[in-house]
Amino acid sequence: MWEGLFNADRWAAAFSNMGTFWDGFGVTLSVVVAGLALSLVLGTLLGVFSTTRSRVLRAVSRVYVEFYQNTPLPVQVLFMYMAGPQFLQAITGAAQPVRIAPFALGALGVGLYHAAYISEVIRTGIEAVPRGQMEAAQSQGFSRVQSYAYIVLPQTFKVILPPLCNQALNLVKNTSVLALVAGGDLMYRSDNFVSLYGYLQGYIICCFMYFIICFPLALLVQWLERRSKERPRAKDIPGVTNAGDADGAAMAGEGV
Amino acid sequence: MTSTMTRRGFLGLTGALALGALAGCGATASAGSTAASAGSKLAAIRSRGQLNAGVKKDVPGYGYFDPASGTYQGMEIDLCYQVAAAIFNTSYEDAQKQGLVAFTDVTPKTRGPLIDNDQLDIVCATYTITDERKKSWDFSRPYRTDYVGLMVKKSAGFKKIADLDGKIIGVSQGATTQGLVEQMLVDEHIDATPEFRAFSGYPIIKSSLDAGNIDCFAMDRSTLSGYMNDTVELLEPDVKFGEQNYGIATKMGSDLSPVVDQVVADMEASGWLAQEIKDWGLV
Numbered sequence: 001m002w003e004g005l006f007n008a009d010r011w012a013a014a015f016s017n018m019g020t021f022w023d024g025f026g027v028t029l030s031v032v033v034a035g036l037a038l039s040l041v042l043g044t045l046l047g048v049f050s051t052t053r054s055r056v057l058r059a060v061s062r063v064y065v066e067f068y069q070n071t072p073l074p075v076q077v078l079f080m081y082m083a084g085p086q087f088l089q090a091i092t093g094a095a096q097p098v099r100i101a102p103f104a105l106g107a108l109g110v111g112l113y114h115a116a117y118i119s120e121v122i123r124t125g126i127e128a129v130p131r132g133q134m135e136a137a138q139s140q141g142f143s144r145v146q147s148y149a150y151i152v153l154p155q156t157f158k159v160i161l162p163p164l165c166n167q168a169l170n171l172v173k174n175t176s177v178l179a180l181v182a183g184g185d186l187m188y189r190s191d192n193f194v195s196l197y198g199y200l201q202g203y204i205i206c207c208f209m210y211f212i213i214c215f216p217l218a219l220l221v222q223w224l225e226r227r228s229k230e231r232p233r234a235k236d237i238p239g240v241t242n243a244g245d246a247d248g249a250a251m252a253g254e255g256v
Numbered sequence: 257m258t259s260t261m262t263r264r265g266f267l268g269l270t271g272a273l274a275l276g277a278l279a280g281c282g283a284t285a286s287a288g289s290t291a292a293s294a295g296s297k298l299a300a301i302r303s304r305g306q307l308n309a310g311v312k313k314d315v316p317g318y319g320y321f322d323p324a325s326g327t328y329q330g331m332e333i334d335l336c337y338q339v340a341a342a343i344f345n346t347s348y349e350d351a352q353k354q355g356l357v358a359f360t361d362v363t364p365k366t367r368g369p370l371i372d373n374d375q376l377d378i379v380c381a382t383y384t385i386t387d388e389r390k391k392s393w394d395f396s397r398p399y400r401t402d403y404v405g406l407m408v409k410k411s412a413g414f415k416k417i418a419d420l421d422g423k424i425i426g427v428s429q430g431a432t433t434q435g436l437v438e439q440m441l442v443d444e445h446i447d448a449t450p451e452f453r454a455f456s457g458y459p460i461i462k463s464s465l466d467a468g469n470i471d472c473f474a475m476d477r478s479t480l481s482g483y484m485n486d487t488v489e490l491l492e493p494d495v496k497f498g499e500q501n502y503g504i505a506t507k508m509g510s511d512l513s514p515v516v517d518q519v520v521a522d523m524e525a526s527g528w529l530a531q532e533i534k535d536w537g538l539v
Contacts, residue, residue: 085468097468182453195430
């Protein structure tokens with residue numbers, strides 16, 4: 001096995017196929033971007049739903065989250081893949097089954113799946129800011145919108161950014177589910193390479209390429225986590241705050 | 257200190273025992289196989305009273321296990337009875353009546369090893385003869401030539417192979433089907449450039465075809481026959497490409513090999529093979 005992995009000819013064969021790997025990389029990247037956009041929009045919507053007073057909206061959000069969190073992604077994607085074309089044919093009344101492009105299937109698959117998780121992240125983020133913050137802001141003369149914009153949301157973002165990036169990281173890796181349905185993504189291309197040549201080099205290159213996308217995200221998560229632990233510092237606004245005072249307050253804060 | 261020593265000693269002892277047991281097993285196994293291969297395969301089968309044959313259980317027309325009757329059926333099954341008849345010097349009908357063949361179902365992964373370890377005497381299971389395989393096993397002359405088929409949905413309304421231009425063809429991962437189809441398009445001067453998608457197994461290609469995600473399922477016709485139903489058809493079956501010759505495999509250098517080859521030769525000469533192909537409706 002080790003001879004095979006270090007075999008120069010096999011590496012040469014793998015590198016001469018880099019074109020297909022990069023094609024797969026491109027497909028994966030586009031699925032990631034579209035899937036992330038979908039999951040962020042839908043997830044935020046559902047997350048806000050779950051914190052509203054409306055019983056119906058809360059129920060919708062709950063049912064969605066529980067369904068997607070408690071069923072495997074491959075099953076969801078295979079189901080959409082198998083049932084989708086004929087379902088669309090029935091709806092649109094087309095003569096032939098309406099095919100779903102692998103890109104759309106992948107973006108929809110991971111987008112819907114991670115929307116459930118992102119919804120939970122958003123919900124916990126909103127709940128993490130004590131109700132008193134809003135009340136305090138309003139008592140200081142902020143309007144409701146202003147209190148959200150200046151007081152509540154900045155604190156929410158700080159809490160949710162690290163787990164949000166974690167979701168993005170998982171979303172990247174979960175796009176590999178497309179390989180199941182010959183979706184042309186990175187995993188599919190490398191799996192094809194390996195089954196055609198029998199050289200495991202294909203998987204190594206595949207790992208490396210996923211790493212290229214994921215590692216910067218992982219670093220971002222670490223940086224955000226570090227930042228979220230820092231104590232908030234008052235902004236220095238000339239004429240309003242005293243620079244010396246602000247420094248002193250920050251130092252005192254660190255001392256605690 | 258003493259406790260570690262004891263533990264280490266115990267581990268060593270167990271390891272030695274396990275190794276010894278393994279070595280013993282290996283020794284007996286290899287001794288057994290050399291004894292069998294050294295002796296006459298024919299004599300071994302005759303004294304056993306049954307021919308052990310490896311066949312397909314999921315390729316209708318070739319080798320198919322019918323769960324309703326509990327029997328194997330197909331052209332390759334019949335051919336196994338012919339081989340048994342030749343070995344036991346009896347008639348084909350007698351061989352069938354007396355059940356002189358014990359069938360075992362094989363997969364591409366198991367058929368080679370099962371001959372090697374003498375669990376099977378012959379393998380007659382849509383086994384393509386290749387130069388590579390000839391180095392490991394003896395093959396009879398081909399009893400059947402198979403081609404690649406293009407399975408499409410009847411409802412899609414394809415009439416010619418040229419209609420597949422821009423359509424999606426599903427193939428099996430690691431198979432040479434894609435190259436064979438592309439070569440055929442060049443050879444037949446068909447101006448069509450289909451897109452290929454490789455899947456990890458046959459069932460998902462068929463369900464992709466049924467679901468409407470691909471337009472065509474390209475594979476050996478023998479394999480396709482297992483997925484044939486009223487909703488699908490072969491596109492231009494007269495265009496034959498991707499030729500594969502099926503032969504009966506036997507152990508390398510065994511005295512059974514010439515007998516098997518002779519049976520296939522006789523059956524071909526007498527027209528029995530042609531009749532079987534017709535009877536089983538092989539395309």
